[in-house]
Each structure stands twice: as C-alpha cells, then as structure tokens.
Amino acid sequence: HGDIKDNLWIGSGPDGKPIHGYDFVYGSYQVGADDHGTHVAGVIAAVNNNDIGVCGIAGGDAAKGIKGVRIMSCQILSEEKGGNSADAIVWAANHGAHIAQNSWGYDGETAKNIYPSDRRAIDYFIDNAGMNADGVQVGPMKGGLVVFASGNDSRDFGWPGQYERALAVASVGPDGKTAYYSNYGDWVDVSAPGGNQRLGNECGVYSTVVGGRYDYMQGTSMACPHVSGLAALVLSHAKGEGYTAQELYDHIVSTADASIYTSNAEYAGMLGSGVIDAVNAFAKFSTIPPAAPMYAMSSVSANTVSFLIDLPADEDDRFAYYYDIYFHSEEITEANKDLARKIRIAIDGLSNIDGFKNAVVKGLDFDTEYHWAVTAVDYAGNESEIASKGTCKTGPNAKPVISVSDDAEIVLGATDEFSCVFTYSDPDGHAVTA
Secondary structure (H helix, E strand, C coil), X not given: CCCCHHHECCEECCCCCEECEEECCCCEXXXXXXXXXXXXXXXXXXXXXXXXXXXXXXXXXXXXXXXXXXXXXXXXXXXXXXXXXXXXXXXXXXXXXXXXXXXXXXCCCCCCCCCHHHHHHHHHHHHHCCECCCCCECXXXXXXXXXEECCCCCCCCXXXXXXXXXXXXXXXXXXXXXXXXXXCCCXXXXXXXXXXXXXXXXXXXXXXXXXXXEEEECCHHHHHHHHHHHHHHHHHHHCCCCCXXXXXXXXXXXXXXXXXHHCCHHXXXXXXXXXXXXXXXXXXXXXXXXXXXXXXEEEEECCEEEEEECCCEECCEEECCEEEEEEECCCCCCCCHHHCEEXXXXXXXXXXXXXXXXXXXXXXXXXXXXXXXXXXXXXXXXXXXXXXXXXXXXXXXXXXXXXXXXXXXXXXXXXXXXXXXXXXXXXXCCCCCC
C-alpha cells in the first residue's frame, strides 16, 4: 500500500533478498494481501504528511524526513485456514520486533482459557524481545510488549487477551461509550477508539485497505492498533539501556483517561484504567515546572474574586496549562500552602484582558479577608514556586429586599378581596427564591 510501504520492516531472507515478514499459513516469505491486516497496519503506521490518505499514530513525518514505526507482517490467518500463532510471535521476537500487535482472538463460544503454546510464546516475547542470546539488551527496550484486542463477542471474557501478561484493549465508539460488540471485564487494561458503525458507517475507523484504497472498519481489532501505535511513540521517546517492557506497559495504563466511566457507569471497572491519552502519556515525561506567574492582581465582587495573571512559559511546552490559586486565612508560603484552599483553573479558554489572563473564582465565604497566592502548573502536574501573592476581602451578604405596591392599611369584610404586587431583589445581584 502506497501509504504504508515506507514504514515496512525490512529484513534479510535466506537468499539474501529483502523480506517484510513471514506467512505462517502457507510457509512463505511472501505475505498475502488482506483488508483486515492492512487496515490495522495503517492505523499504526500510515505515513504522515505525505499528502495522501490517512495519518498513522506512529507514522513519522515525511515532510521532515522523520521515519515512523516499522511494521513486520506475520500472517497467521487466511480465508481458507489459520497458521501457527505461537510460531509467529516467537519468530517476531527473534527477528527484532519489540511490540507484538494482535488483532485476533479465539472463538468465543469454545475457548475458555489460553492455549499453552500461545502462553509460552507470549511469555517468550515479553521476556526475550530486544535481547540477544546471552540475555543482554540490544534493542531500545528490555523485553517486549504484547497487545491484544479484547474480542468482539460482547462478553466478559476473551482469550488470549485475557492472559494476565498481555495488555488487553476494549473498544469505545466516537460517542465515548463502550462499543456494543466489545468484550469487557476486570482483565481489560485500557480502552481505545474502535468505532461503532451502528451510529453510521463513517463512525467506524478510517484506514488503509488492499489495493491502495481506504475504508471504514470497526472492532476491537481497530482499537488494539491505537494502543500499539501509542506504545511505539512512547518507546521512541523513552528507549534506552535498562528501559523495560513493564515500564512501557505501566506508562500506557497509568496515563489513560478514566473519565470514560462518567458515560459508562454500567461498565465500572471493566474498561481498564480508561481511554488511552497520548497527550497525558507524553506529559508524564515532563519533570520541569513552568515559570512562576510574576504578575497577579485581584478584584472583588461580593464573594467572587477576579484575577488578572500573566501567562508563564513552560520549558516542556509553550505555556503553562493550569493556574493553581490558593486562599488562606494566613499569608501563604511553600511551607503552608497545602493547608490552604486550592482552586485549579485550566488556562486554555480564559479570556484576555490587557494582555493578561482573566481567572474568576466564585463561591468564597462572604465578608472574609483572604490571603491568596498563584502558581502555574503544567499538564504533567509540575508546579511552579509562589511568586505572586496578595490579600482581598469579600463583600457582605446583604439580605434580599422586598417591597409591596400598596402599603396602606387594609380593612376587609368577611367576603372582600384584596390584591397587591410584591417585588424582591438582592443588593448583591444573587438569585432570590421567593
């Protein structure tokens, strides 16, 4: 496929000719073309910025001459029959693969556990990828990461993905909800976009297919390569002597976005740690806090305090991501700020006034004197020191005012009627309940 070929792994066959993998169905170095495998490969490795097709998650940057991930094709299925999956996984480890991407699984009706041969192969890949025969690390990582689709049976089990050493991936649709077909359970590690074409054909995942074409597909098969692609990106940054496959596994799982459970309460604890989050995954590498805000000024209206704050630079990014604004009865210092009330405000989206960011804090106590301090925080949670602080006093909470349209003395007989209009307001501008 023209959008993938530049990111294919190139090895040397027995005759010295270049190879891109192996067909374990028919025993050949000539891997057969297949829509499913090509689609999965495109999600990971379609070349970026080449003015055609789609962008793979780890596709590099053709415009800048940056190569992407390398795809080694190990075919274990055809329309006619299957090949030896265990041999494929071991072969990949022995030929230099570091991440085993597996968008396949057993028949959900019959398989109740992992086959011993596949378990041994997965263990071999995890323990030996990136290592030489003497157990010395020769690749970018010590050991290998094995990623599996959870399966498309809408069940709470799925093999081999359920094997505890594999990183199992469930699928969510574009609406953020669990895809109707996805397997789930407490054995799932993370979730990723896999499409839901019940919402429409274009709600699938768009990627490469055979014949230089592109098409939509759905499934945990499509969610799985999103994770493998992210793993390749993280490994490209973290690689080095002593870096382990377990560290890569933990990095991806620990940086997933758990907010998926707000719209999937019925799947609580069964979609892993959340949906993978590439921004958060790379933010975790950051250890340098942003510069501290050097200017902050407060103004008060009732129990609302508005701030004008400068925008500090961040060495790992252009600017800081959050302001942390502290309120306390005493002057705030680095030593006592954990005792203060902290309000975290995302900087993105704040309005600009005279070149400063306008941050508003509501709901403070009325008629109270506060000491405040402002710090800057990056996406990874690294916080600047305190450089801007001050004091403010919130206004009193005045009582609502009520008046009537006619305050004359009223004298009524037993059957007389009288009406008047009552009006009410609040001097502080708050909503009033009659």
